[in-house]
Amino acid sequence: MKNAHMTLTINGEETEVSFAPYKTLLEVLREDLRLTGTKHGCELGECGACAVLLDGKPVLSCLVLGLECDGREVLTVEGLAEDGRLHPLQETFADMGAAQCGYCTPAILVTARELLDRIPNPSREQVREALSGILCRCTGYHQIFEAVEAAMTCTPLPAAGRARDEPLETEA
Amino acid sequence: MSSGNGTPRDDLKIIGRPRRRVDGRAKVTGQTLFADDLVLPRMLHCKLLRSSLPHARILQIDVSRALAHPGVHLVLTGGDFPIPYGILPVSEDETALCTDVVRFVGDPVAAVVARDEFTAAEAVDLIEVEYETLLTIATPEEALATPEPRIHEHSEKGNIHKLVSLSFGDVDQALKDSYRVFDDTFFYQGSTHLAIEQHATLAAMDPDGKLTVWSSTQTPHYLHRALAKVLETPAAHIRVIACPNGGGFGGKSDPFNHEIVVAGAARILDRPVKICLTREEVFYCHRGRHPVQMSFRTGVDREGNITGMHVRTFLDGGAYGSYGVASTFYTGALQTVTYHVPRYRFQGCRVFTNKPPCGPKRGHGTPQPRFGQEVQLDKIAEALDQDPADLRLRIVEKPDTITANYMTVSTIGLAECIRRVVKRSDWRRKFRQLPEGHGLGLACSSYLSGAGLPIYWNRMPHTGVQLKLDRSGGVTVFCGAIEIGQGSDDVLVACVAEVLGIQPFDIRAVTGDTDLTPVDLGSYSSRVTLMMGNAAIQAAERAREILASAVAAHLKVPRSRLVFADNTVLDSADPDTSVSFQEAVCLAEAASGTVGTVGSYTPPRSAARYKGGGVGPTPTYSYTASVVEVRVDPETGWIDVPRVWIAHDIGRALNPTLVRGQVEGDVYMAVGEALMEEQTFRRLPSRLSPALVHKFPSMLEYKSPTSHDMPEVITDLVEDPDPAGPFGAKEVGQGPLLPVMPAVANAVYDAVGVRVDEIPITPEKILKGLELKRAGRSPRVGPGPFPDIDWPEPLEVPPPWEGGDGKAETPKDVPR
Ligand code: FES
Ligand code: FES
Numbered sequence: 001m002k003n004a005h006m007t008l009t010i011n012g013e014e015t016e017v018s019f020a021p022y023k024t025l026l027e028v029l030r031e032d033l034r035l036t037g038t039k040h041g042c043e044l045g046e047c048g049a050c051a052v053l054l055d056g057k058p059v060l061s062c063l064v065l066g067l068e069c070d071g072r073e074v075l076t077v078e079g080l081a082e083d084g085r086l087h088p089l090q091e092t093f094a095d096m097g098a099a100q101c102g103y104c105t106p107a108i109l110v111t112a113r114e115l116l117d118r119i120p121n122p123s124r125e126q127v128r129e130a131l132s133g134i135l136c137r138c139t140g141y142h143q144i145f146e147a148v149e150a151a152m153t154c155t156p157l158p159a160a161g162r163a164r165d166e167p168l169e170t171e172a
Numbered sequence: 173m174s175s176g177n178g179t180p181r182d183d184l185k186i187i188g189r190p191r192r193r194v195d196g197r198a199k200v201t202g203q204t205l206f207a208d209d210l211v212l213p214r215m216l217h218c219k220l221l222r223s224s225l226p227h228a229r230i231l232q233i234d235v236s237r238a239l240a241h242p243g244v245h246l247v248l249t250g251g252d253f254p255i256p257y258g259i260l261p262v263s264e265d266e267t268a269l270c271t272d273v274v275r276f277v278g279d280p281v282a283a284v285v286a287r288d289e290f291t292a293a294e295a296v297d298l299i300e301v302e303y304e305t306l307l308t309i310a311t312p313e314e315a316l317a318t319p320e321p322r323i324h325e326h327s328e329k330g331n332i333h334k335l336v337s338l339s340f341g342d343v344d345q346a347l348k349d350s351y352r353v354f355d356d357t358f359f360y361q362g363s364t365h366l367a368i369e370q371h372a373t374l375a376a377m378d379p380d381g382k383l384t385v386w387s388s389t390q391t392p393h394y395l396h397r398a399l400a401k402v403l404e405t406p407a408a409h410i411r412v413i414a415c416p417n418g419g420g421f422g423g424k425s426d427p428f429n430h431e432i433v434v435a436g437a438a439r440i441l442d443r444p445v446k447i448c449l450t451r452e453e454v455f456y457c458h459r460g461r462h463p464v465q466m467s468f469r470t471g472v473d474r475e476g477n478i479t480g481m482h483v484r485t486f487l488d489g490g491a492y493g494s495y496g497v498a499s500t501f502y503t504g505a506l507q508t509v510t511y512h513v514p515r516y517r518f519q520g521c522r523v524f525t526n527k528p529p530c531g532p533k534r535g536h537g538t539p540q541p542r543f544g545q546e547v548q549l550d551k552i553a554e555a556l557d558q559d560p561a562d563l564r565l566r567i568v569e570k571p572d573t574i575t576a577n578y579m580t581v582s583t584i585g586l587a588e589c590i591r592r593v594v595k596r597s598d599w600r601r602k603f604r605q606l607p608e609g610h611g612l613g614l615a616c617s618s619y620l621s622g623a624g625l626p627i628y629w630n631r632m633p634h635t636g637v638q639l640k641l642d643r644s645g646g647v648t649v650f651c652g653a654i655e656i657g658q659g660s661d662d663v664l665v666a667c668v669a670e671v672l673g674i675q676p677f678d679i680r681a682v683t684g685d686t687d688l689t690p691v692d693l694g695s696y697s698s699r700v701t702l703m704m705g706n707a708a709i710q711a712a713e714r715a716r717e718i719l720a721s722a723v724a725a726h727l728k729v730p731r732s733r734l735v736f737a738d739n740t741v742l743d744s745a746d747p748d749t750s751v752s753f754q755e756a757v758c759l760a761e762a763a764s765g766t767v768g769t770v771g772s773y774t775p776p777r778s779a780a781r782y783k784g785g786g787v788g789p790t791p792t793y794s795y796t797a798s799v800v801e802v803r804v805d806p807e808t809g810w811i812d813v814p815r816v817w818i819a820h821d822i823g824r825a826l827n828p829t830l831v832r833g834q835v836e837g838d839v840y841m842a843v844g845e846a847l848m849e850e851q852t853f854r855r856l857p858s859r860l861s862p863a864l865v866h867k868f869p870s871m872l873e874y875k876s877p878t879s880h881d882m883p884e885v886i887t888d889l890v891e892d893p894d895p896a897g898p899f900g901a902k903e904v905g906q907g908p909l910l911p912v913m914p915a916v917a918n919a920v921y922d923a924v925g926v927r928v929d930e931i932p933i934t935p936e937k938i939l940k941g942l943e944l945k946r947a948g949r950s951p952r953v954g955p956g957p958f959p960d961i962d963w964p965e966p967l968e969v970p971p972p973w974e975g976g977d978g979k980a981e982t983p984k985d986v987p988r
Contacts, residue, residue, distance in 0.1 A: 020288075020290070022290070030209075031211075034211065036209035036211075037201070037202020037203070039206070039368070039369070039418065040208075041418075041451065042451040042870070043450070043451070044451065044870065044871075044872075046451075046870060046872040047368055047871045049368050077200075077201065077202035078201070078202050080201075081201065086197075086200065089200075090200040090201060091200075093196075093199075093200045094193070094196030094197055095196065095829075096829065097193070097829040097832060099196060099199040099200055100657040100659075100830075100833055100837065101199075101367075101369070101419045101420075101656060102195075102198070102204050102418070103206065103367075103368045103369045103418030103419060104368050105200060105202075109200065127879075128879045129879075131879045132878050132879045132880050133878075134879075135366075135368060135878065136879075137366055137367055137368050137419045137421070137837075137876070138419055138657045138833070138837050139836060139837055139840070140833075140836030140837045140839055140882055140885065141836075141882045142884075142885065143832065143833055143836065145879075
């Protein structure tokens with residue numbers, strides 16, 4: 001089987017990739033681009049752990065063929081931080097216990113980011129709804145909900161300012 | 173140990189404060205490397221051929237077509253790994269690949285190593301196995317009735333793997349003398365861990381020619397031992413690195429066949445070999461909650477004090493031993509540590525069936541009997557016309573007690589837990605007073621802060637910690653403990669930082685690596701915080717002593733006046749006289765050479781000296797009380813759990829943010845078990861296949877709670893520092909799960925008057941109960957009589973108050 005080639009924008013960078021044509025976007029990201037931040041728990045579209053943003057919308061990357069992504073934009077957890085600063089969601093998730101084992105976290109973070117981009121001030125119900133396709137087996141979800149809500153008002157500190165693990169203002 | 177002396181301390185700078193976990197940044201940036209994230213040059217991929225039959229003899233395996241398939245490097249079969257292994261020395265009944273018999277659908281038969289997963293999967297399909305089918309034993313009842321064919325030769329008799337019979341005092345007499353005796357049977361369905369990360373392992377030969385294995389394991393030390401045994405290689409030439417687990421919950425605590433297979437393959441090929449299981453394979457690996465039938469016969473006096481209790485349990489073990497012997501004992505070990513039980517008899521039976529093996533899942537063997545005990549107490553309270561909270565408050569076990577079965581209860585905050593959930597939930601105004609369809613239920617529980625005995629008999633410490641300090645001012649802490657999401661690395665670092673007066677960020681943790689770190693037995697039995705924490709404190713206190721000597725000499729102040737805080741070492745009498753922590757290390761290095769210390773922890777000796785008394789003892793028990801609110805729709809039976817109140821006796825919360833996460837994660841998993849999760853099997857129509865398959869080995873059909881199903885959780889921590897715990901801490905990872913299932917059942921009864929004496933509590937069962945109620949029959953849904961089992965004579969151990977000393981009466985006593 002001959003490899004396929006395509007060019008797409010990953011985390012803001014134009015990227016060329018060559019991959020076996022049967023591969024899913026999940027596999028292309030993890031295996032061919034070595035972006036292993038995106039996880040998998042089933043590879044059948046059931047657990048949500050593989051969510052990424054495709055042209056700004058959350059998709060399950062295990063259900064998208066790599067070939068479908070030519071010329072499109074993909075955002076993964078590796079692209080959430082900008083200019084040396086973590087995204088507010090990353091800050092609040094780290095501070096507020098929203099990542100336990102951290103395995104569902106990348107998917108939840110990108111999905112929550114899309115939610116906040118779309119609805120800057122979501123209700124608890126909207127947060128629950130947005131995240132309902134991603135299973136988290138560790139947290140019981142509440143610290144995740146709270147971290148998403150706290151991110152609305154959190155101003156991240158520059159990376160160096162976090163060196164001492166000071167708690168954010170938002171810490172309850 | 174001065175830091176662990178249990179007196180309340182306001183001077184703690186790190187312990188007890190909500191704080192970002194030390195590995196938080198890695199987890200939110202996607203940089204935590206799980207086993208399947210690892211890639212090595214020249215890496216090959218492995219796939220397993222798994223049995224499609226539940227019970228059969230392997231007559232012949234033809235791998236020639238698979239071997240000839242382009243891209244295939246190696247095909248292995250049972251003959252390549254003839255040496256058996258298993259987590260418990262008493263049941264080493266597994267082989268990496270089945271050698272002669274397959275025992276469940278999913279048992280691995282052969283392995284293919286190929287250039288990629290796709291090729292390996294293609295080649296697996298080319299392997300031809302000729303089987304002779306054997307009778308399938310599908311249910312525990314069939315196992316009792318069918319001694320032959322035996323699934324394992326090591327079973328006690330027929331397909332009965334293990335029989336336990338223990339008696340602490342004359343229970344029959346106690347029941348005879350009781351005011352009332354309550355007889356109930358319960359059933360608790362099996363469920364699985366469902367960690368979101370699928371098991372994965374990578375093995376490679378290092379440049380020196382030694383084997384390295386990276387794996388999603390909770391127990392690298394036990395994997396290390398199994399690898400050494402099966403591969404006949406000195407353990408010192410094998411390095412096991414436990415990657416952070418993407419959730420464990422007990423599901424990654426056995427040494428697994430796939431781990432051994434890729435290790436063997438990497439050695440044969442001298443190339444890295446990786447395997448990642450599919451979700452379906454994970455369902456078949458299992459090792460989860462045993463389905464358990466139970467009988468509780470409990471006597472009480474007029475006030476509701478328990479006079480005697482006879483508990484029988486019947487466990488469906490699946491096809492291998494796994495932790496099953498321990499699980500069996502656990503179904504009878506902790507009934508006595510919550511409420512005073514003066515006389516106690518426990519009989520447990522585990523059978524083999526042709527299904528994936530059961531083992532430890534969060535709460536290991538204790539949620540099932542806890543369900544029975546707490547639902548029965550609810551019935552007892554009602555029969556005696558007492559409030560279930562008051563009844564429990566009256567019979568709560570006393571602190572510093574040795575129970576009838578010789579479990580040592582030291583601190584017990586259960587009464588306070590009960591009072592708190594009663595108050596917070598407004599129990600007094602709501603219980604039995606809510607409108608039809610709305611209900612509240614209460615239940616309590618207890619759990620270990622670490623198993624008192626290791627899995628294999630030895631006198632060595634259960635955990636070790638090493639510290640390296642140098643002139644950089646940085647500290648590295650080494651420990652074999654494993655981060656599975658619970659915050660093990662954070663506890664380790666926090667304990668060291670607190671003692672040395674530095675920041676968590678100044679410390680690097682190296683964990684779960686058998687080459688680099690001292691042995692820790694693993695992330696199971698809620699043992700890590702207590703055991704590793706104590707070892708870390710000991711190592712850090714020793715380091716502080718070394719530093720203090722050097723600083724005292726330098727500053728010319730008495731050592732006893734030195735305080736370690738805020739990255740400085742200062743004279744408490746004159747805070748301006750100080751050196752920085754870094755200077756302190758330099759002074760110590762100059763004075764006495766390279767600075768390094770060790771700490772270790774071994775649990776105290778248990779009072780239980782009888783055979784079987786090794787399961788249940790712990791340095792200290794945690795206690796939990798819960799009130800659950802339910803809404804039941806009488807039309808559809810649909811059940812909602814809007815709110816759960818939990819009070820947990822934790823001793824001290826080391827990092828309250830993580831503690832809350834453990835409590836809520838416990839409640840989450842408990843709600844899943846209570847309402848929906850079932851690891852169940854079905855036979856295919858016999859004209860099609862003799863197979864016995866998982867009903868729904870997929871995350872879509874195996875129902876688990878989503879973000880919509882999670883109730884509100886109101887958590888109260890009872891913090892009365894325990895002398896045995898690091899800074900007074902007890903466990904929290906498992907205990908708060910336990911009371912929720914029975915509290916749900918009790919709440920359903922409060923809401924609609926239906927007793928569901930089994931887990932899960934589904935709308936169908938509630939509807940059935942409502943129908944019975946309408947028909948004027950007993951509104952109870954649950955199992956029938958407990959099966960007839962031919963129990964051995966019980967081992968008689970007189971309780972402490974009847975002159976016992978923890979040993980069985982002769983001649984059955986077994987010295988330890
Ligand atoms: S990996 Fe589970 S949904 Fe994609
Ligand atoms: S944090 Fe472990 S699955 Fe969500």
